[in-house]
Amino acid sequence: MLVLAAADAAFAADAFIPYDCYTESVRLYGAPKGNKITDKELIAGLDINNSKLSAIAACTDMNTRLISGVTTTWGVWDGVANQWSDVKAMNTIGNMSGLQEYDDSDAASTAGVSLNEAANWALQAYWYQEASPDQKIFYATRKDNYEADSDLAEAATKTRQNAFAAADTDNDELLTFDEAMKFYEVVRPLDGKDGATDVKIEKIERAFKVAANFNEPYDKMSFADYEGLEKLMEAAYAEGKLEKTGHARGDNPGEDLSHHCTTI
Numbered sequence: 001m002l003v004l005a006a007a008d009a010a011f012a013a014d015a016f017i018p019y020d021c022y023t024e025s026v027r028l029y030g031a032p033k034g035n036k037i038t039d040k041e042l043i044a045g046l047d048i049n050n051s052k053l054s055a056i057a058a059c060t061d062m063n064t065r066l067i068s069g070v071t072t073t074w075g076v077w078d079g080v081a082n083q084w085s086d087v088k089a090m091n092t093i094g095n096m097s098g099l100q101e102y103d104d105s106d107a108a109s110t111a112g113v114s115l116n117e118a119a120n121w122a123l124q125a126y127w128y129q130e131a132s133p134d135q136k137i138f139y140a141t142r143k144d145n146y147e148a149d150s151d152l153a154e155a156a157t158k159t160r161q162n163a164f165a166a167a168d169t170d171n172d173e174l175l176t177f178d179e180a181m182k183f184y185e186v187v188r189p190l191d192g193k194d195g196a197t198d199v200k201i202e203k204i205e206r207a208f209k210v211a212a213n214f215n216e217p218y219d220k221m222s223f224a225d226y227e228g229l230e231k232l233m234e235a236a237y238a239e240g241k242l243e244k245t246g247h248a249r250g251d252n253p254g255e256d257l258s259h260h261c262t263t264i
């Protein structure tokens with residue numbers, strides 16, 4: 001009884017339950033400690049009346065078959081401009097919160113692209129869709145191969161430029177979404193995205209949204225935008241973004257990582 005009473009007292013003293021967890025903590029429930037931030041603090045900066053749930057992303061560790069992380073993203077929808085603003089990733093559960101601290105600006109700088117808010121937001125959804133150990137190996141191997149053989153790199157660029165030109169029906173050197181569908185159906189398999197679902201419309205749409213938002217006009221993408229996104233992903237993998245995406249086993253983050261991430 002005494003033990004139970006002590007436990008009850010400890011529980012009562014710790015009755016604060018965070019709305020959700022912004023960064024992972026050894027104590028998912030209970031009073032916040034140290035510098036840990038919970039969404040209770042973030043909610044103060046969230047426009048609760050106008051914010052709507054814009055995306056849910058979840059990652060599964062394919063070794064353990066456990067969901068290793070879930071995050072929800074909220075934003076204010078502008079029906080006139082047709083875009084989200086004030087986007088915030090919240091309700092992060094599990095081991096995905098390293099992503100909250102991951103700054104894509106270094107990778108963007110390496111890739112030579114500028115990330116405005118719309119491109120950055122689109123990139124997060126795209127990242128969850130693409131993040132995989134296979135892609136990490138693909139990008140690293142391809143970079144090495146291209147550096148070792150410039151003829152190979154030039155031929156690969158030419159193949160993709162031809163696919164771009166073939167998809168660019170009105171020859172304005174920019175692809176609308178419909179044109180980009182044709183382009184990505186050809187190049188995604190060439191870029192290691194050769195799974196059964198990799199040319200699904202929603203996956204291509206996420207790639208297009210990032211590339212199109214790099215530069216004006218924001219509803220069209222150029223060939224340079226396509227190359228910029230490929231370089232951005234290559235740089236992000238090289239910098240360790242996959243490891244920040246979460247892990248559920250192994251002593252070293254990412255060592256045994258085999259993730260499948262999905263965005264709704």
Ligand SMILES: [Ca+2]
Pocket residue numbers: 168169170171172173174175176179
């Ligand atoms: Ca066009």
Ligand SMILES: [Ca+2]
Pocket residue numbers: 211212213214215216217218219220221222
């Ligand atoms: Ca554009």
